[in-house]
Amino acid sequence: MSTSATACLLRMYAEHHELEDYQSGVPRWCTGCGDNAILAALQRLCRDEELRPEKTVFVSGIGCSSRLPHYMHTYGFHGIHGRALPIAEGIKMARPDLHVFVNTGDGDCCSIGAAHWIHAIRYNMNLTVVLHDNQIYGLTKKQASPTSPIGTQSNTTPRGSYLEALNPLTVTLGVQNVSFVAQAVDWIPEALYAILSAAFHHKGLSFVRVLQRCPEWLPNAFDPWMHDPSRLLLLNHERGMTLSPSLARVYKNQLEHDPGDLDRAREIASSTDPIPVGILYHNPAVPCYEDLRHAGQARTTEMIGRGLDAELDKFTVWPEGVDVTLPVAS
Numbered sequence: 001m002s003t004s005a006t007a008c009l010l011r012m013y014a015e016h017h018e019l020e021d022y023q024s025g026v027p028r029w030c031t032g033c034g035d036n037a038i039l040a041a042l043q044r045l046c047r048d049e050e051l052r053p054e055k056t057v058f059v060s061g062i063g064c065s066s067r068l069p070h071y072m073h074t075y076g077f078h079g080i081h082g083r084a085l086p087i088a089e090g091i092k093m094a095r096p097d098l099h100v101f102v103n104t105g106d107g108d109c110c111s112i113g114a115a116h117w118i119h120a121i122r123y124n125m126n127l128t129v130v131l132h133d134n135q136i137y138g139l140t141k142k143q144a145s146p147t148s149p150i151g152t153q154s155n156t157t158p159r160g161s162y163l164e165a166l167n168p169l170t171v172t173l174g175v176q177n178v179s180f181v182a183q184a185v186d187w188i189p190e191a192l193y194a195i196l197s198a199a200f201h202h203k204g205l206s207f208v209r210v211l212q213r214c215p216e217w218l219p220n221a222f223d224p225w226m227h228d229p230s231r232l233l234l235l236n237h238e239r240g241m242t243l244s245p246s247l248a249r250v251y252k253n254q255l256e257h258d259p260g261d262l263d264r265a266r267e268i269a270s271s272t273d274p275i276p277v278g279i280l281y282h283n284p285a286v287p288c289y290e291d292l293r294h295a296g297q298a299r300t301t302e303m304i305g306r307g308l309d310a311e312l313d314k315f316t317v318w319p320e321g322v323d324v325t326l327p328v329a330s
């Protein structure tokens with residue numbers, strides 16, 4: 001075999017990955033937990049997009065859902081509660097060449113991390129953010145979260161929660177610079193995959209809320225919607241998600257929705273019954289913060305090295321009498 005054919009084969013081998021190449025460890029989620037479906041969809045996405053594991057990072061906060069990076073054979077950062085987004089933004093800022101995913105729970109994102117969530121939308125960095133919304137704090141064993149429906153009995157609300165649930169879709173759609181918002185449910189794998197794929201291809205912050213079952217603490221919470229397909233509203237559009245014949249046959253409650261229409265997206269997003277599934281909003285024209293910041297300021301390895309040296313030199317103790325003019329970081 002010629003050298004070039006061998007090189008070509010070796011390159012193919014290095015660049016081609018099977019599903020197993022993205023799998024790591026045995027998930028420790030409960031049987032029937034919707035996190036399993038989200039993990040499977042993301043692993044499939046990485047395989048289909050041929051993402052190089054060493055160029056891919058999954059970032060999370062704390063919670064059952066935030067264990068996801070452990071199960072991806074890529075780089076990962078299991079962060080601290082509520083802080084997945086700023087960690088991911090830091091990574092993206094320093095390494096815009098990496099594919100950065102964020103997995104966050106409803107407590108993680110909408111409660112302790114709410115301030116970061118709002119600002120991350122406005123900064124619109126190129127991240128794929130997946131909100132695992134099981135409407136409860138799962139890891140800490142059943143406390144009400146901001147997305148718990150009114151009346152939810154939990155350890156913190158034994159007589160039922162008093163407040164109407166926060167709607168993560170309408171909140172996100174209300175923030176300046178929002179560029180991609182979608183909703184999926186863990187029990188329709190085909191739509192979940194299609195939505196995550198569209199989110200990945202969007203340049204900017206794509207926010208995907210996935211309604212995720214937690215059979216341990218809120219068993220049967222989504223049963224009315226799972227057992228009655230007419231209580232889901234499938235969004236269809238050539239510039240959003242186009243429904244396959246098999247999906248269209250089962251889910252007959254459909255709506256032609258142009259994801260470029262923000263006002264209509266907000267209206268649809270406010271419906272909790274039927275539950276909208278699909279791409280609510282997509283605006284590829286919103287600039288990404290990392291592009292604005294890096295514009296005209298390419299950072300070479302040498303420049304970074306000089307900058308670090310200049311910073312470290314500030315702390316050098318020079319021998320007495322030596323006259324040193326410190327270099328200035330460029």
Ligand SMILES: Cc1ncc(C[n+]2csc(CCOP(=O)(O)OP(=O)(O)O)c2C)c(N)n1
Pocket residue numbers: 062063064065066081104105106107108109112132134136137138139140145
């Ligand atoms: C600063 C801080 N506060 C509180 C906690 C305790 N804590 C860990 S996970 C969690 C809630 C997780 O709920 P959610 O984000 O919905 O994730 P889930 O477990 O449901 O996937 C809390 C309150 C913590 N680890 N750190």
Ligand code: SF4
Pocket residue numbers: 028029030032033034035064065134138139213214215216217
């Ligand atoms: S407690 Fe709920 S969210 Fe956590 S692993 Fe079990 S089913 Fe999933």
Ligand SMILES: [Mg+2]
Pocket residue numbers: 063105106107132133134135136137138145
């Ligand atoms: Mg939760």
